[in-house]
Amino acid sequence: MFADEGYELALVGGPVRDLLLHRKSHDLDLCSSARPEQFEHILRAWGHDGFWDMGRKFGTLGAMRRRPDGTAVQVEVTTYRRDTYDPDSRKPEVDYGDSLEGDLSRRDFTVNAMALRVPDLEFVDPFGGASDLAKGVLRTPVDPRQSFDDDPLRMMRAIRFVAQLGFNIEPETAQAITEMTDRIRIVSAERVRDELVKTLLSSRPRAGIEALVDSGLADIVLPEIPALKLEIDEHHRHKDVFEHTMIVLDRAVALETGPDGPVPAPDLELRLAALMHDIGKPATRKFEDHGKVSFHHHDAVGAKLTRKRLRALHFDHHIVQDVSELVNIHLRFHGYVDEPWTDSAVRRYVRDAGPLYERLNRLTRADATTQNKRKAQMFSDAMDEMEQRVRDLKQREDIEAIRPELDGNEIMQLLGLEPGPQVGAAYRHMLEYRLDNGQVGHDAAVEELKRWAASAGK
The missing domain is CATH 3.30.460.10 (Beta Polymerase, domain 2)
Structure with missing residues (x-):
């Protein structure tokens, strides 16, 4: 035509x-x-x-x-x-x-x-x-400096093609990217974000992130990741955090499911969480006695940094919230290995994870990168056991939508209260009681409410 x-x-x-x-x-x-x-x-x-x-x-x-x-x-x-x-x-x-x-x-x-x-x-x-x-080579049709000067986003596209196609960047082209990284600053956050998303959703996200860091582009668009290249202490008592993060990303990708599973591949939120889960470590690193290194509260600090970075890249609000929350609670399970939880603790874990439960478990498994086979097996067995307990609890009760067996209206009627802070306090107590004891029935819940009110002087 x-x-x-x-x-x-x-x-x-x-x-x-x-x-x-x-x-x-x-x-x-x-x-x-x-x-x-x-x-x-x-x-x-x-x-x-x-x-x-x-x-x-x-x-x-x-x-x-x-x-x-x-x-x-x-x-x-x-x-x-x-x-x-x-x-x-x-x-x-x-x-x-x-x-x-x-x-x-x-x-x-x-x-x-x-x-x-x-x-x-x-x-x-x-x-x-x-x-x-x-x-399998990436090369620009014209001089790479001219090409990247005309459209700086092409530097991010080179990284994406490394991840998507498994290509290598031709040396002169790679050198031009390294020399011109600052040029990426004129590209809008949305366009940078879109290339980063395509890189993460590719079949080789680790290769893409490593290329992003090696090029120097990550120093500008995702500086928290190259900052993970902490010096290993002279006694080698803690892992290189960047290398650990790359392993976790690989493992998280491997734990995604088919289209009918709970976390269909590729899953952006899981991959982002795996990438960002330890970015609080540089700010919290502390050298202890006898050459030990600690990263206390790196989960909470990392969640704040994750939220700030994803907002700067103009990610959707729900992605910002979900990924930062996964970073915030990614250590929650670790205490289970030493001392299995009560049913109430299991309920709280599921409630706090909410719709992120399946992703959280996969992130937690991916983060267990110990080379000690006995410890690795203990961790895996504990995770299997906890997941089975969750399945058993779900057969008996709706633990994903746990609420007190008495609602706000019943609480006000039973205690003769008007809407206000006292009703909220009573509701919170009954929720904790529900989490601790499971479903006890309406009559038992009423008795507990009356007991609490009497002891609290309500």
């Missing part, structure tokens, strides 16, 4: 890369010599099942149509272009280009700078992207 009206059209970027990797692409990116106002009617005519123009100011329009088997094909067509940044601007300026080769030259890496002209199916690879793809 484009060719009939005299316009060039080519498949570009990720879909071409995926073709060479023998992967399917349901969303197709194309570029064209035509301007949006020239090809809009073509997309509207082709896209029986959808049309969108949110990217019009960037020269991009999209459309969708369904195949006879019901599967959808989405296409986005963009006018040949080039992006440049004003040195002080967070947003790219878009200029239209006039050739496919020129458009490819402004793309982030050679493996994304390949095209397939349609309808003739002519393969276009002016920068050796196919060779780099075969070698």
